[in-house]
Amino acid sequence: MEKPEDKPEDAKEQEETKPEDAPETAPETASDTPPEETEEKPERIDEEPHIFKKVKEIRFGVLSPKLIKKMASAKIVTPELYDKEGYPVDGGLMDVRLGVIDPGLKCKTCGQKLKECPGHFGYIELARPIIHVKFVSIVFNLLRCTCRECGHILIPKNRLRSQLNILDAVQNESGLESRRDKIKELITNLKTINKCPYCNAKQLKITLEKPTTFIENDKRISPIEVRTRLERIPDEDLDVFGINPEVVRPEWMVLTVMPIPPVTMRPSITLESGERSEDDLTHKLGDIVRINQRLFENINAGAPEIIIEDLWDLLQYHITTFFDNNIAQLPPARHRSGQPLKTLTERIKSKEGRIRHNLAGKRTNFSARTVISPDPMLKLNEVGVPLIIAMKLTVPERINEWNSDYLKTFVQSGPTAYPGANYIIRPDGKKKKITDETKEQLLEEMQPGYTVERHLMDGDIALFNRQPSLHRMSMMCHRVKVLPFRTLRLNPAVCHPYNADFDGDEMNLHIPQNEEARAEAEILMEVQTQLISPRYGLSVMGCVQDAISGNYILTKSLEMTRHEAVALLSSIGIENFSKLPRKDSVHGREIFSVLLPDDFSFIGQSRDKEDNAVIIRKGKLIKGVMDKNNLGEESGLLLRNLHKKYGADMTIDILSKMFRLGVKVLLKHGFTVQLSDSDLPDKSKTKINDILRKAEQQVNELIKEYREGKLDAFPGRSARETLELKILELLNKARNETGNVVISDSSQDTPTMIMAQSGARGNLLNLAQMAACVGQQAMRGKRIEKGYKNRTLSCFKQHDLSPSARGFISNGFKSGLSPAEFFFMGITGRDSLMDTALRTPKSGYLYRRLANALQDLKVEYDQTVRDASGGIVQYSYGEDGIDVSRSENGMINVKRVIDLVEGEGR
Amino acid sequence: MIIAKRDYMKKKIHITKHDLLPKHVKISEKEKKAILKKYQVTLKEMPKIMKADAALQGMKAEVGDMIKITRKSPTAGEAVYYRVVTDA
């Protein structure tokens, strides 16, 4: 932190002026920087002249009594609120100088009306000093660490320097609070010093009787005495405590005057009966002012000390609970109804407090949130909205002479019939609720210039969002489709960009309320505009699960009569069957081709290892099967090329038809995963057992070699490590071999196999684990070795290195695991569960920091990438200037471009 | 093994000759002006490089000089980047 240049010598003098002067001096010092160097000298690049005002420092201080008086616009002297006419009393808690909360009144301080006047502080003079609860711990530390006579810190002058260095080190490590703890510790450690090293005064033991009473040798230190002791502490010694005497003098922590918050932060509400109900803070302030007045009167009248003490304690109680009504040692102040008052601390703290409820947890109107569920019959850019929600969310429509009759039908239906309207807004901004009583009158009144808030209808524009919103595809614009039931619905193909599934996920819906917002959402955010990912240039939406299985079955082997094919196609919304060949039996490829545009040609690859060519010529799928490589999200160029040639709208249309075709094919064909999918012929079972037995034999031989010391170690490895590596390799090989047996020997056309081969769900490893052998369970790349002493589980012998004793599972899921195997699986399962649970928040935080650092970079018209202040980050986007979403794999395929241009010429 | 280690210790490494270090060249005052004009910027908006940066060894670069960096890129062939020398 920089010290201000104009630092007056007398800190006492400065205490008042400093806090207010600070904002004025700050810009001055900024402009005082040395003048720009002349042209010839090398330019300094460190200053940033394009930033006009820069926050140099933020200081936290304590209000001084002088400052409290200075910032106050009224002195409060009476607990009364209103006079007989109901007008605020001068010098009362609702004084008009503190701001206005009544319409029609003007603020006496700033002259503004309700909602314009920000409110102004007042103050009261306290009859006796009061300890501020929130500073008790600091005051306690200061009292114990300083001399009761002269106020000096209880460390001898010659040792102060070295102690200061220790304190600085502690503060650097763990902050101010621990610095204060450390100094307390230092003082208690120096117990031999019960004498002040400066004035030799004897020091007494001070204790704190919570919440606000200080006791010295069984005698109470009155707040007056506390304050005078704090006053004696010299500025230099305050530095030791981490207090900056320019903005905090410790005696300010004992109140002699108290600020009265403006009425605007404690408005009264008028009940239906016309009675006024005051805010909790006003109640509390009333108590404070009343007791304070009584205390003044008693002191002036020379009342006995006991009475004064009692009133003083009462005042302390009221001021303490004004700041915090949740102090453990104090009974909370209550309403007459018995419910505790909500005072300053309660307003800020906790989930319902200002920070978490109002600042961090702001809610927006015209939005909805519920569970989501899938509906493949929706278009990609539609969202299914439950009727109940559609009748709550509204769209404002301005009445003009052409739509007047149309809008009147909504008002006629009212809020309970769909499609109706909930509110009418008059040109002056007054909102009128439509009810059965007001309906007739409002219909009369309606005319151009009025606005009707009608129910949500099909085709309205909505923003749809799922947290965490990590990329721009997490919030897209959809068209509303009003549906029955209670969930928001979306096409399963758009799950991927939202990263949504249907195991209870919830999503948010927002309805833009004006033309500008709607246009922006439609042009920039609609689903089809987000189809191609800017990250890798492939489609982020595609077929999933059943849709892939269905198209795979269809294009691989399915044949049906033309009649059936027409029925199938019409069920997915196709009406033009002219592309379907006019013969009795049509192949699945011919049915699929109906979806493709006539002039579309494509050459790609499917997942099949051999014979993987996919050829589409002139809109006809000639060869190959449709699987995840071509239909799936983030894979293959089929969707990308469709997008490039025919545009976004047509692509999502084709995609949703493909999706529905897949689902309908499965519906027609039937598709069930069954236990017998993983059945193996007997000879395969013996093969698998042979492989496993042989592997175990080999491992046992290795272990024998190792035990006899004959095992040659790998370079840089111990014999034991070598053994482990060799065993792992052997067992892995064995498992893979069993997997290959399963893949080649199990029947190829089972639903499980189809899913694995098409890429819809699962892989061949999963199948092998079910049918044959689960394999080695590994933790951190090693076999399981921990558990009991020298063994993994108590059912094995110590030092048993055999596969089964170290986490090799030779059973498959279908035959079932032995108890020990089950336990090993539990170990690795738990380990990976913990790993994900711990890693997710960490990587999420890292991603957020990255995204925040890069969020305002943009490509300017001169192709450079610049930050918010115009600084260059890259001279050309990505150093090659390529827009990935318009490239193939980050590169421009020049040959394809030439072909395209030449093709047009021909 | 030991001999190899001693050889390694003896050898002085010249970072500027390393294959992975892109080419750094100090450009003339005239070229510098042209770059500033082309991108409509002052030195403040330019990317920076520390005067003490190892890539500037033996270049006698002073604060305010402009360095042209030519990088190899799999997609763009060669990518050019400019940095201004700074000391803080």
Ligand SMILES: [Mg+2]
């Ligand atoms: Mg989920």
Ligand SMILES: [Zn+2]
């Ligand atoms: Zn005012």
Ligand SMILES: [Zn+2]
């Ligand atoms: Zn003393």
